[in-house]
Amino acid sequence: MEKKSTLTRITDIICTAETAVATAMFxxxxxxxxxxxxxxxxxxxxxxxxxxxxRFLFITTTFLGAAVCTRTRSHVxxxxxxxxxxxxxxxxxRTENILNRxxxxxYLTGMTFCGFVTKxxxxxxxxxxxxxxxxxxxxIPLWCVAAFILAGMFMCAVHYVINLIELFLSGPKxxxxxxxxxx
Numbered sequence: 177m178e179k180k181s182t183l184t185r186i187t188d189i190i191c192t193a194e195t196a197v198a199t200a201m202f203x204x205x206x207x208x209x210x211x212x213x214x215x216x217x218x219x220x221x222x223x224x225x226x227x228x229x230x231r232f233l234f235i236t237t238t239f240l241g242a243a244v245c246t247r248t249r250s251h252v253x254x255x256x257x258x259x260x261x262x263x264x265x266x267x268x269x270r271t272e273n274i275l276n277r278x279x280x281x282x283y284l285t286g287m288t289f290c291g292f293v294t295k296x297x298x299x300x301x302x303x304x305x306x307x308x309x310x311x312x313x314x315x316i317p318l319w320c321v322a323a324f325i326l327a328g329m330f331m332c333a334v335h336y337v338i339n340l341i342e343l344f345l346s347g348p349k350x351x352x353x354x355x356x357x358x359x
Contacts, residue, residue, distance in 0.1 A: 290330075
């Protein structure tokens with residue numbers, strides 16, 4: 177078994193924490209759905225705040241999950257370029273070299289996009305906090321929800337940077353892809 181670098185071990189711990197928080201929020205959201213259905217259809221007294229709470233949990237889970245997917249390279253991808261390179265270039269070493277360069281472009285693009293969105297979200301979160309806006313049903317500060325979105329996008333950017341560093345330090349972590357699949 178290959179020894180992991182310190183950076184990889186630290187990032188894996190962070191990713192595990194992100195997964196745990198996202199999973200806990202998802203389970204809480206599922207429980208709230210069950211409670212809301214019971215209250216609405218059995219007791220005939222729906223909870224006024226439950227749908228808003230579930231919406232906030234869904235948003236939070238989505239962005240934390242996006243950060244985890246960035247780290248594990250499990251986002252949906254369009255890999256027709258990689259499949260085309262594998263079909264056209266027969267030399268395995270040259271193919272890996274081209275695919276590594278494509279990975280660098282993908283990581284730099286993702287890092288730039290997530291960094292830009294993080295900057296915008298930071299400004300938006302500060303603005304929400306200054307305005308003191310509250311949610312309609314639960315009356316919680318909206319900047320709290322925006323802060324989770326901000327954290328998710330920030331972690332996406334961080335994971336892109338770390339994936340790029342690991343690519344340069346130890347080479348690619350390629351998933352086993354079906355040679356015949358072209359999207």
